[in-house]
Amino acid sequence: MGRATERLRRTWQVLMDTTPPEPPEDEPSEVVSARAIDLVLRVGELLLASGESTERVNEAMLGLAVAYELPRTEVQVTFTSLLVSAHPGGSALPVTGSRAIRRRTPAYWRLTELHELIHDAAIGKLDLEEAHERLAQIKRGRGPYPPWLLVMSFGLIAASAGVLVGGGPVVAVTAFVATVIGDRTAAALARRGIAEFFQLLAASSIGALIAVLVVAMGSPGRVSTVVTGAILALLPGRPLVASIQDGITGDLVSASARLLEVFIMLAAIVAGLGVVVYFAVQLDIDIRVSDLPRPPAVFSPVAVLAAAGVGLAFAVSLAVPRNVLFAAAIGGALIWSIYVRLHHWGVAPVFSAAISAVIIGIFASMLARRRRAPILPYVVPAISPLLPGTLLYRAMVELNTGDPQGGVLSLIGALSVALALGAGVNLGGELVRAFQHVGLSASGRWARPAARRTRGY
Structure with a gap:
């Protein structure tokens, strides 16, 4: 009877005017663990x-x-x-x-x-x-691969990428050695507490230095392929995809920070290439833009296998689960095949890269959803064959051989391709998300309230 009277008194107090009653002191609160x-x-x-x-x-x-x-x-x-x-x-x-x-x-x-x-x-x-x-x-826990294989995977990325852009066995071996030496140099600097920027600068400069030695030995046609292989393992494909995804989903603070990380990494790679090329030019080593072919869009069994090798080696370097390796290899071969076909149809390189990445993003998202797994292990290795290593090197040679306008355009082209890849794979994931009913960790189409904001009106 007393409790009923108290409830009536509190209700009357609310109706009459006053502020909502405070909960009684003895009312238990929820427990926070x-x-x-x-x-x-x-x-x-x-x-x-x-x-x-x-x-x-x-x-x-x-x-x-x-x-x-x-x-x-x-x-x-x-x-x-x-x-x-x-x-x-x-x-x-x-x-x-x-x-x-x-x-x-x-x-x-x-x-x-x-x-x-x-x-x-x-x-x-x-x-x-x-x-x-x-x-x-x-x-x-320990990763699925021994440490020595992780080191070798960087060299395998370089070797496969060198073959992908037109090199032969000599280029593959040279790029492998240059990348492993660069990686071990960066690891030694890391153990001494040197910042990552200088680690990347040292690794990229070693790759460029070996390419310059190849030129000095009388094989200028191989310089582009050696450098492409040597620096492809350094290019920031992983943070690029994550930065574009954060920006698309509305987390602008994290997107800006990740994108800044991407540009700092690219700046370190470009600086390492630029320093070596500059001194090579000053020493009258015959480095010419005419000796740097643009990445050949060739659809051949060797090229497709090399693209699959790049995807597979990238997957190992990122320590993906073993059951993802086959998908990574297929993804690398598929994105290269689509890109080459679009290129032969006259589609611009940036749009070809974006469309190829969208298709990869769709298939990777569907497979990740089917396996209840994160999507990054599937998309990041798959886009690696299209990362713009040759364009970056071309830009540095042009900037240091009296063609600054061409160098800036090549650099913009490299960044455009990289951003197209990041945006494309995320667009593929968004298309899958738009039609799914439920996703991993409640990530279905109704789980993103920021996407329903009113914009502009």
């Missing part, structure tokens, strides 16, 4: 550090928050930090945690394992402690 917040933060940190896009990290963290009943959770993900805040209700203060991302190492096998963890948690197969134990196993 610090252990659950810690799990959400640690999973998000490992996803972001392993190369996942910001939107996917945000979705994964919110999915875990729902799975472990964190009340009224807000998640903020940027390129370098994470924040989670849960409000227990009533007059209680929110519980907030944050983590900084200090080191990023692409390890796509971890992405796959983490997405499986999130899926199992979402359907109730893991309690909180089991999720923590599984996360610890993933963090301590």
Whole structure:
């Protein structure tokens, strides 16, 4: 009887005028588990550090928050930090945690394992402690390939790329050696705490130096193919795809940071090439633009196999799960075949690259959705055969041999192709998303509220 009277009094107070009543002091608030917040933060940190896009990290963290009943959770993900805040209700203060991302190492096998963890948690197969134990196993786990194979994969990228743009066995071996030496030099600098910019500069300059030595030995026709192979493994395909995806999905802060990272990496590569080419010209080594053929769009069994080899080697270097290797090789061969066919039909190189990337994005998104896996392990190796290595080298030669206008145009062309690849694969994913009913970590077409904003009116 007393409780009913109290409810009536409070209702009458609201109707009469006054401010809504405060909840009674003894009303229990929802419990916020610090252990659950810690799990959400640690999973998000490992996803972001392993190369996942910001939107996917945000979705994964919110999915875990729902799975472990964190009340009224807000998640903020940027390129370098994470924040989670849960409000227990009533007059209680929110519980907030944050983590900084200090080191990023692409390890796509971890992405796959983490997405499986999130899926199992979402359907109730893991309690909180089991999720923590599984996360610890993933963090301590070793990749699917030995370290020596990861080193060799960079050389295999270079060798396959050299063959793809018209080189033969000598070019493949030279590019392999140049890339492995450059990678080991960069690794030695990293162990001494040298910034990544200078690591890339050293690696690209070694590739260009070996190409210049090839010219000095009397084989100018091989310089372009050697350099293309040597620097292709350095080109930032992974952060480029992630930056375009962040920009498309409305996370402009992270997109700007990732895009700046891409341009800094490109600047380091361009600087390494430019320094070597400049001194080669000053030493009267016969480097001429006429000796640098544009990338040949050739549809032949050798070229298709070389494109598949580039995709396969890129996949190994990114430590994708073993069951993705075949798809990576097929993707590399497919994107090259589509690009060559469009090129022969008279389509401009930038549009050919974009259309090829859209088709790859569609197939990769469908396959990733079918396997309940992240999409990046499928798309990044597949677009690697079209990364513009030769255009970058041509730009540096033109800039250092008295043709600055041509050099700027070649550089713009290289950047345009790279951006077309990033935008194309993301457009393919968006087309799949537009027609799907549900996706990984609740990422279906209704799970992106920012896309329903009113723009301009």
